[in-house]
Amino acid sequence: MSGKPTMNDVARTAGVSLKTVSRVVNGEPSVTPDLAARVRAAVESLDYRPHLGASMLRRNDRRTRMIGVLLEDVANPFSGALHRAIEDAARDRGVHVLTGSLDEDEQRERDLARAFRQRQTDGLIVAPAGSDQSYLSRFTGTPIVFVDRPPSGFGADTVVSTNVAGAAGAVRHLVAHGHRRIAFLGDYQRRATARERFRGYLQALGHRPGPVVHDVRGEVAAERATLALLRRADAPTALFTGQNLITIGAVRALQRIGLHQSIALVGFDDFPLADLLDPPVTVVAQHPARMGRAAADALFERIDGHNGPPREIRVATTLIPRGSGEIRIAPAR
């Protein structure tokens, strides 16, 4: 009786059997109002809370009502928005969320996936860091949904942006403003998303692509790459940046050399305060909240027993013209 009270303590206090307490706690109807009241009083006076772990151990459905979410980094805005949407969907169902940041580390992806599974999470939502998810094939009984990036070597529901169409739209937008030499600055090409965005870029430009820089990683690298690009003899008149941080790095570079009003820029993925910069940055916005919701919905369907083939859910992007993408090409003189 010194530690937390158990069902047995409640039973003793209420003068009923253990099972009667269980019935009341679980809202089974077949209990006399009189007894139920006594049980509830005992629960109240002892401040008894059922032990979910113990109950789940014995229960037939074996649900922990807990899911695991593996994100790139819970501190970045995109991951944060995904996380929040998943949390909201989970809350509607009384499910709690375990999270972990992967930092592009595939070892951590495997470790965390295993650890969460070992905690009997009812399912997993994964924004993959590694380039091989085949280790998940042993995860029988734990539904998995991928988000933001498609998996390799393992099939499951996947929620991703319309990367090709979004990138192509961005580049066509620049073409419509008179640009012909449009540069591409993109993330690691080993990532499917980066490849897709590059594909969209190529698609929009037909067979006349501009200068291309792949495998740009992070803001600082993007700033450097942009500066290098603009010093070239065939310097582009417009930039298409394939990712968040690359866009910000490019903005820094343009401001630094005073070309922010003359070189056009469209970035893939929106970011906070993009509309407050000078000029405001035109982006292809992804919709992380919709993506998170879609991923959670898909996961819960699977948890509820849906058993169809893997689905690919594409979430449309939105071009948001704000200024930087509408800079027209300087008239030849």
Added chain:
Amino acid sequence: MSGKPTMNDVARTAGVSLKTVSRVVNGEPSVTPDLAARVRAAVESLDYRPHLGASMLRRNDRRTRMIGVLLEDVANPFSGALHRAIEDAARDRGVHVLTGSLDEDEQRERDLARAFRQRQTDGLIVAPAGSDQSYLSRFTGTPIVFVDRPPSGFGADTVVSTNVAGAAGAVRHLVAHGHRRIAFLGDYQRRATARERFRGYLQALGHRPGPVVHDVRGEVAAERATLALLRRADAPTALFTGQNLITIGAVRALQRIGLHQSIALVGFDDFPLADLLDPPVTVVAQHPARMGRAAADALFERIDGHNGPPREIRVATTLIPRGSGEIRIAPAR
């Protein structure tokens, strides 16, 4: 055998007793190498993973190696940074993190705190939404640490910024640049943090405060309040904004009426891209990563049995001059 393998399945496969498997799995030394090898082989071949819930149920230390973290909103950058720092500290100890967003809803705070406790989390880190945490006094055996905001009606370790000193420093910075009419725009005064920042403002200005607007909530309200302030006869020459979103709202207002180069601004709490705005925004930066780490460290100390009186841990802020706060007062003409 159709579901996940249990320790018993492993024992049968390896031809040893259940307890021997338990010993091997838990790394107890007293097992013959020969038997240990057989057990490990069986574990491997069955892909056996111990059931953490079951083990924790029987174990003496009763640790789930899971903590709960209640934040304002996992999607906002400050909460995200806190969360990430806590996650990193937890990972060092093999602990996993359950999170929940409170959205300033005190009901949700109580519900989630209870729910996490019911899941036997080893401890809780709470950024309180409500103005009364006395319900936590029933949470015996579950250590709690507060972060970002102090609790009311319940004593526990608390990690907060040096709000008074930070705010006073910001205002003195403006005074040093010639300003005398410095406005204060602050969050809900029922929040201790908002009150502290206001106190710092008053402290720096002695008994000659400028125009004050309290209870500004959100970006849009801040923009409106700023516009109203600047239309007044005694319009301030400088603004001190007591919170993130208020700062951004003020920036919008200043840009909109073209006063961003003439009215000085210092904001409490840094935000992404503040340095890319025009002018770059001077802020009193908080250090959410340090705060999260400090909160996690304090919590783990408590979990490990430390039993001293509640501690208040203050994390120093940093004034980051970027431009907006160094605008000098326009010479009288």
Added chain:
DNA sequence: ATGAAAGCGCTAACAA
């Protein structure tokens, strides 16, 4: 060094 029995807190299956 190994194993058998008991039991963590709870629910399923069955009985009264």
Added chain:
DNA sequence: TTGTTAGCGCTTTCAT
């Protein structure tokens, strides 16, 4: 309607 018994997967205690 209520209670009894068994047992979820594991660790403890105590015997061998």
